[in-house]
Amino acid sequence: MKVVLPDNSELELPAGATGLDAARAIGPKLAEQAVLVRANGRAQDLRLPLQDGEPIQILTIRDKDDPDALAVLRHSSAHLLAEAVTRLYPGVRLAIGPAIENGFYYDFDFPEPIREEDLEKIQAEIDRELAEGREWVRQEVSRDEARELFSSDPYKLELVDTAEGDISIYTQSHDGVGNFTDLCRGPHLQDSKPIKALKLTGLAGAYWRGDSSNPQLTRIYGTAFYAQKDLDAYLERIEEARRRDHRHIGPQLDLFHFDEHSPGSPLWHPHGMVIWNELERVRRRENAKRGYLEVRTPIIYDADTFWTSGHFPKYEDLMFKVDVRGQQFAMKSMNCPGHMLLFGSRLRSYKELPVRFAEPAPLHRDELPGTLHGLLRVRIVTQDDAHIFCTEEQIQDEIAGCVAYARYLYELFDMKASAELATRPDNKIGTDEQWDHNEAALETALALNEIPYTLAPGEGAFYGPKIDLFMDDALGRKWQMGTIQLDSQMPHRDPDRAFRRRLPVLARAGAGAGAAGRGGARRAGADPRASAARRGLPGRGRGAKRDDRQANPGGRAREDPRDRRLRRPRERREPRGARARRRAIDPRAFRPPRQAC
RNA sequence: GCCGGAGUAGCUCAGCUGGUAGAGCAACGCCCUUGUAAGGCGUGGGUCGUCGGUUCGAGUCCGACCUCCGGCUCCA
Numbered sequence: 001m002k003v004v005l006p007d008n009s010e011l012e013l014p015a016g017a018t019g020l021d022a023a024r025a026i027g028p029k030l031a032e033q034a035v036l037v038r039a040n041g042r043a044q045d046l047r048l049p050l051q052d053g054e055p056i057q058i059l060t061i062r063d064k065d066d067p068d069a070l071a072v073l074r075h076s077s078a079h080l081l082a083e084a085v086t087r088l089y090p091g092v093r094l095a096i097g098p099a100i101e102n103g104f105y106y107d108f109d110f111p112e113p114i115r116e117e118d119l120e121k122i123q124a125e126i127d128r129e130l131a132e133g134r135e136w137v138r139q140e141v142s143r144d145e146a147r148e149l150f151s152s153d154p155y156k157l158e159l160v161d162t163a164e165g166d167i168s169i170y171t172q173s174h175d176g177v178g179n180f181t182d183l184c185r186g187p188h189l190q191d192s193k194p195i196k197a198l199k200l201t202g203l204a205g206a207y208w209r210g211d212s213s214n215p216q217l218t219r220i221y222g223t224a225f226y227a228q229k230d231l232d233a234y235l236e237r238i239e240e241a242r243r244r245d246h247r248h249i250g251p252q253l254d255l256f257h258f259d260e261h262s263p264g265s266p267l268w269h270p271h272g273m274v275i276w277n278e279l280e281r282v283r284r285r286e287n288a289k290r291g292y293l294e295v296r297t298p299i300i301y302d303a304d305t306f307w308t309s310g311h312f313p314k315y316e317d318l319m320f321k322v323d324v325r326g327q328q329f330a331m332k333s334m335n336c337p338g339h340m341l342l343f344g345s346r347l348r349s350y351k352e353l354p355v356r357f358a359e360p361a362p363l364h365r366d367e368l369p370g371t372l373h374g375l376l377r378v379r380i381v382t383q384d385d386a387h388i389f390c391t392e393e394q395i396q397d398e399i400a401g402c403v404a405y406a407r408y409l410y411e412l413f414d415m416k417a418s419a420e421l422a423t424r425p426d427n428k429i430g431t432d433e434q435w436d437h438n439e440a441a442l443e444t445a446l447a448l449n450e451i452p453y454t455l456a457p458g459e460g461a462f463y464g465p466k467i468d469l470f471m472d473d474a475l476g477r478k479w480q481m482g483t484i485q486l487d488s489q490m491p492h493r494d495p496d497r498a499f500r501r502r503l504p505v506l507a508r509a510g511a512g513a514g515a516a517g518r519g520g521a522r523r524a525g526a527d528p529r530a531s532a533a534r535r536g537l538p539g540r541g542r543g544a545k546r547d548d549r550q551a552n553p554g555g556r557a558r559e560d561p562r563d564r565r566l567r568r569p570r571e572r573r574e575p576r577g578a579r580a581r582r583r584a585i586d587p588r589a590f591r592p593p594r595q596a597c
Numbered sequence: 598g599c600c601g602g603a604g605u606a607g608c609u610c611a612g613c614u615g616g617u618a619g620a621g622c623a624a625c626g627c628c629c630u631u632g633u634a635a636g637g638c639g640u641g642g643g644u645c646g647u648c649g650g651u652u653c654g655a656g657u658c659c660g661a662c663c664u665c666c667g668g669c670u671c672c673a
Contacts, residue, residue, distance in 0.1 A: 100671055116601060159673040183673045204668035205600025216599060219668075260664045368598050
């Protein structure tokens with residue numbers, strides 16, 4: 001058989017030859033330095049056979065910046081970590097240990113919790129392994145053999161059962177030491193020599209398979225490079241980014257600060273307001289150019305409003321509630337309710353359409369403490385939020401307009417946009433034709449604007465697909481910025497019947513949408529509460545409300561407002577933890593930002 | 598929320614096994630007048646995150662809480 005080399009020359013090989021065989025055929029030095037073969041564009045273990053006629057590229061230790069070459073180095077590093085931990089902590093159970101963007105991690109289930117100090121010990125053990133050296137041997141096994149091998153490792157067993165294709169294992173050892181075997185798809189290095197720098201960087205809790213209903217594991221992070229100076233440069237880059245952290249610079253420049261008396265809510269200083277007002281000016285100017293009509297609606301609405309809008313069934317725990325003379329109100333976490341009330345305040349003619357309402361209102365969200373992060377994840381956000389009421393025929397143009405607007409903003413701030421297109425979920429309402437049409441409209445808009453996106457199948461809201469826009473920060477963390485959501489089902493939930501016919505609503509948030517949630521758990525059902533809400537159809541909210549009232553008659557005891565003034569600020573209304581227990585949910589699974597109404 | 602870390606003067610931090618708080622920078626005062634990464638001398642400044650407990654005595658030990666930092670997506 002033949003394979004094609006990068007210079008387009010052909011290499012003749014015996015049938016079943018592997019990447020390593022190909023390297024050997026070219027030269028001994030190449031074979032020695034090879035770490036990976038890219039076959040047909042895909043990273044492949046050197047030990048695996050090549051296909052006849054496919055183009056290949058041998059990556060070596062000199063391709064030290066190649067993402068695939070780094071990934072194989074780091075994945076092998078993760079296995080060294082696993083070996084060290086297995087030796088140091090008898091009884092530990094192994095979960096998974098992939099390479100990630102800037103390093104690798106391995107998830108463990110420790111019999112006893114470990115602390116940060118333990119990392120030093122583990123690091124020393126890994127350093128010893130590196131000094132001894134390790135070679136990796138790949139073996140293919142049957143599913144039954146794999147189950148036998150990992151019979152005491154529940155996580156590995158689950159992986160065996162859910163794995164696609166053949167099962168492989170890797171054993172790492174050298175001169176009889178090590179001898180650590182792990183279930184692994186590969187690819188791996190030939191041996192540990194290319195790992196010139198390996199550093200454990202952190203410790204964190206992480207749920208098995210990213211699902212909060214699963215046990216929490218202990219994740220150990222690390223990174224590795226083909227050269228010590230690359231590790232040094234990486235650490236220096238992290239340091240530099242830290243020095244430029246807006247959370248330090250902001251207060252230093254007297255722009256804003258945070259106070260523990262209102263966690264997650266910046267206090268803007270005079271200098272900061274100069275920037276704020278400039279952003280406002282840009283927002284007004286650009287909105288005006290695009291035909292948005294500025295409106296202003298209340299911050300606080302009664303519970304009825306939020307049951308109808310669907311916020312309460314889904315997001316009640318993340319909204320600030322206000323008790324007004326015994327009646328429950330809440331602070332809006334999105335502008336939709338006000339805009340719906342405004343649009344529905346009189347009968348509208350389709351000749352008015354499209355109507356684009358924009359509102360720069362402060363929105364309040366009771367984000368969980370562990371998720372707050374400077375100005376990027378806050379409890380109060382003023383975003384350029386808008387709702388567009390239009391006809392089915394106008395959808396495509398309006399969406400394209402929204403995406404183009406988003407692109408304009410990203411370019412204005414010199415940010416690289418990336419997007420996620422979330423499509424129909426299982427509990428969707430509306431017809432397939434409608435969804436086909438709407439998803440296509442979103443996709444077309446993204447393509448027209450050349451914004452790279454990934455598909456998130458099944459992640460759309462039950463009422464329509466959406467586009468979430470992201471930015472990366474200096475440390476490579478992803479933050480959700482804007483969103484564009486299409487709701488073709490609004491009339492179903494509109495109690496006031498302001499619509500004579502079914503009218504789609506487009507909800508979009510652009511500049512200033514800084515409080516967006518991070519891309520959390522992707523898996524549907526990760527949040528039991530949210531998925532339950534998704535199952536509920538529009539209109540069921542009212543029933544749910546009655547149930548809720550019965551379950552919780554009267555709610556919290558009322559208090560005299562005068563008492564409130566007298567009360568010392570630190571005093572709490574209820575036992576600590578009661579509230580936390582009530583909302584035992586996975587914060588990441590919750591995508592608070594802007595589920596439209 | 599969960600896991601790990603942290604909370605001592607405006608800032609950066611030290612304070613080991615408990616005995617009533619320190620440094621550098623900043624600020625302020627005086628001196629020097631010195632051409633742009635830190636001239637000299639001196640002074641003031643801390644309920645050691647909050648509440649409670651142990652103790653003759655707690656920044657230091659125990660408990661609860663608050664806030665902040667890293668992480669909880671990258672699928673054997």
